[in-house]
Amino acid sequence: MGSPERSIFAPASWQHSSTFAPDMSQPNEDRLKTLIGHAKEYGFVFPSSEIYDGLSATYDYGPCGVELKNNIRQYWWAAMVRLNEEIVGIDAAIFMHPTTWMASGHVDAFNDPLIDNKDSKKRYRADVLLEEHIAKYDQKIAKEVEKGRKKFGDAFDEAQYRATNPNVKRSQDRIDAVEARMKAALDSNDLVALRQLILDEGITCPVSGTANWTDVRQFNLMFATELGSVSGESSTIYLRPETAQGIFVNFLNVQKSARQKLPFGIAQSGKAFRNEIVARQFIFRMREFEQMEMQYFVKPGTEMQWYAHWKEKRMAWHRALGLPTDHYRFHDHIKLAHYANAACDIEFQFPMGFKELEGIHSRTDFDLGNHEKHSGKKLRFFDPETNESFVPYVVETSIGLDRMFLAILSAAHQVEKLEDGSEREVLRIPAPLAPVKLAVLPLVKKDGLPEKARTIIDGLKLEHNCQYDEKDSIGRRYRRQDAIGTPYAITVDHQSVQDDTVTIRDRDTMRQERVPIGELGRILSDKVDMRKLLKQL
Numbered sequence: 001m002g003s004p005e006r007s008i009f010a011p012a013s014w015q016h017s018s019t020f021a022p023d024m025s026q027p028n029e030d031r032l033k034t035l036i037g038h039a040k041e042y043g044f045v046f047p048s049s050e051i052y053d054g055l056s057a058t059y060d061y062g063p064c065g066v067e068l069k070n071n072i073r074q075y076w077w078a079a080m081v082r083l084n085e086e087i088v089g090i091d092a093a094i095f096m097h098p099t100t101w102m103a104s105g106h107v108d109a110f111n112d113p114l115i116d117n118k119d120s121k122k123r124y125r126a127d128v129l130l131e132e133h134i135a136k137y138d139q140k141i142a143k144e145v146e147k148g149r150k151k152f153g154d155a156f157d158e159a160q161y162r163a164t165n166p167n168v169k170r171s172q173d174r175i176d177a178v179e180a181r182m183k184a185a186l187d188s189n190d191l192v193a194l195r196q197l198i199l200d201e202g203i204t205c206p207v208s209g210t211a212n213w214t215d216v217r218q219f220n221l222m223f224a225t226e227l228g229s230v231s232g233e234s235s236t237i238y239l240r241p242e243t244a245q246g247i248f249v250n251f252l253n254v255q256k257s258a259r260q261k262l263p264f265g266i267a268q269s270g271k272a273f274r275n276e277i278v279a280r281q282f283i284f285r286m287r288e289f290e291q292m293e294m295q296y297f298v299k300p301g302t303e304m305q306w307y308a309h310w311k312e313k314r315m316a317w318h319r320a321l322g323l324p325t326d327h328y329r330f331h332d333h334i335k336l337a338h339y340a341n342a343a344c345d346i347e348f349q350f351p352m353g354f355k356e357l358e359g360i361h362s363r364t365d366f367d368l369g370n371h372e373k374h375s376g377k378k379l380r381f382f383d384p385e386t387n388e389s390f391v392p393y394v395v396e397t398s399i400g401l402d403r404m405f406l407a408i409l410s411a412a413h414q415v416e417k418l419e420d421g422s423e424r425e426v427l428r429i430p431a432p433l434a435p436v437k438l439a440v441l442p443l444v445k446k447d448g449l450p451e452k453a454r455t456i457i458d459g460l461k462l463e464h465n466c467q468y469d470e471k472d473s474i475g476r477r478y479r480r481q482d483a484i485g486t487p488y489a490i491t492v493d494h495q496s497v498q499d500d501t502v503t504i505r506d507r508d509t510m511r512q513e514r515v516p517i518g519e520l521g522r523i524l525s526d527k528v529d530m531r532k533l534l535k536q537l
Contacts, residue, residue: 034413038483039282040062043063043064044064044409045282046060046061057276057285057286057287058287064485065405067465068408068409068433069401069405071432071434073290075433075534076292076317076401077089079533079534080265080294081267082534083537086261088260088264088266089267090254090266090267090268092270093246094240094273095239095240096246096249098237098238099374101238102374103367103374104245104371105338105366105370106238107220110220110221110222110241111221112127112221113126113217113218114126114216115195117207117208117210118213119208119210120208120210126191126194126198127186127194129203130182130197130198130203133178133203134175134178135354137171137172138171139353141171144165144167148165178197178201179334181193182194182197182334182335185197186334186335191216191217195213195215220275221274222241222274223273223275224236224238225239240273243268243293244293244295244367245367247266247295248367248368248394249371251297251368251392252379255381262299262392263296263299264296266294266295266297267294269291269292269401270290271288271289271290272288272289272290272291281352282406283403283405284352286402289402291398291401292401292404293396293398294396294398296310296396297393298393298395299383299392299393300393303394304342306362306395307342307360307362307395310360310395311360314346314397315330316536317537320537323407324411327349327407328347328348330347338366339361339363339367340362341362341364343359343361343362345360346358346360357403357404358397358398358399358404359396359397360398362394362395362396365391365394367394368394379391409429412427412485413425414428424479424482425479425482425483426485427482427485428485430533431527431532432528432529432532432533433530434486434528435485436465436467436481436486437465437486437487437488438464438465438466438467438487438489438490438524438528439467439469439477439486440460440466441468441469441474441491441492442491442492443474449494449497450470453490453492456490456502460520460524463521463525464524464528467486474491478505481507485507486507487508488505488506488524488527488528489507490502490504491505500516501516501517502514502517502520504520
């Protein structure tokens with residue numbers, strides 16, 4: 001028999017946003033530390049080269065982590081490529097001809113404005129310091145709005161409250177003023193003005209608590225290496241800082257071989273590398289990371305229509321996961337990149353606050369146009385209907401796979417008090433993305449129960465990632481599966497040997513039901529199939 005936690009089995013509740021209720025009682029830094037500890041203990045993420053004291057801002061994905069990462073990638077790929085006939089995929093090389101990065105602007109313009117605190121000797125991105133300063137005003141506004149909601153109840157009008165409450169208006173005015181000065185400084189590359197804004201706002205170093213800042217300086221983020229084995233005959237090349245350029249240089253190859261007409265897209269998932277001087281906040285900002293990008297080629301003049309289209313489509317992809325809706329927001333870029341005429345981020349509320357999760361950019365014809373100039377090769381689309389030849393415009397969607405991993409992990413992690421006063425630590429990962437879909441647990445290690453359990457796994461492991469566990473009490477085994485996010489657990493007991501039925505337990509509700517072994521395949525496919533997510537898109 002299974003654990004007597006609850007008695008009636010219910011449908012999976014991962015689809016409902018109320019399921020996800022991260023523990024907000026801890027301060028942000030403590031919540032992130034708790035998540036890092038959990039990720040290591042249960043095989044999601046390890047510090048890289050840990051036996052040699054690690055390597056800053058690099059991480060390895062463990063047994064559960066690699067499964068979750070692969071499932072996220074699969075969900076993105078299916079939503080992009082399988083559901084859109086006009087989008088195809090490629091896998092471009094990490095090494096590219098060095099002129100690629102001259103044409104893309106990365107050699108001259110791929111910089112971060114960095115500032116040092118003379119007392120702590122710590123280095124920070126100047127724009128991030130200002131963004132975090134702005135976020136404090138956002139938090140003040142959120143607290144005021146929450147007070148209003150509690151005071152007025154069902155009659156609360158948030159829009160009117162934001163427009164009329166003096167405390168909210170005062171904070172919003174500060175945000176607008178700081179953003180305006182920040183945008184002006186970044187647009188003109190005025191590093192002196194950027195430093196002065198930091199001083200005027202009284203921003204201090206989180207470590208030393210002082211405002212003893214150096215001048216702001218620009219640092220290029222690309223990793224350089226050499227191609228060639230003989231000294232003096234090698235040439236400098238770069239590890240790619242983004243995957244997009246591999247798509248742009250293959251524009252004609254893909255368009256012709258896949259016989260695509262405008263509009264069409266090219267999708268790619270792969271590694272990128274940036275020499276982040278200030279790499280921190282766990283896997284949020286790393287030097288080696290993975291991107292999932294799609295470049296959508298459109299006729300000039302239609303790009304803003306497609307920009308709006310992909311903003312909506314990408315948010316729908318996120319919403320389908322059932323994470324809290326208030327954890328997402330759009331944020332327009334204060335400073336546009338040199339290639340863009342419109343850009344925004346989908347921001348997510350991580351343990352350290354709202355941060356960029358995905359970018360949607362209208363890149364104009366900058367990339368294809370510049371590659372034309374530097375290569376001398378035409379990168380144009382010929383429209384037989386209008387008899388026109390032109391360089392297409394591009395709308396880009398770019399999401400960090402590692403950041404998406406962290407978003408899911410942070411939203412799913414919960415410490416829950418049970419009816420008997422005990423606690424359990426659970427990851428309410430959406431069932432289609434869960435690293436392990438099913439745990440099979442023999443009640444005891446004798447009487448033919450392990451053999452029965454093995455037979456069940458053999459029948460299910462071709463379709464689902466299953467885990468066998470016979471160590472410790474059944475309650476302890478349930479807790480281990482809760483902690484890695486396994487949505488369903490099957491207990492094989494003595495009755496199973498007699499009538500071929502088992503107990504299936506739901507992770508989120510802890511409810512159980514007795515079902516025939518022959519029905520397990522159908523039941524599980526109905527509950528953990530990724531099609532449940534894709535059908536919502």
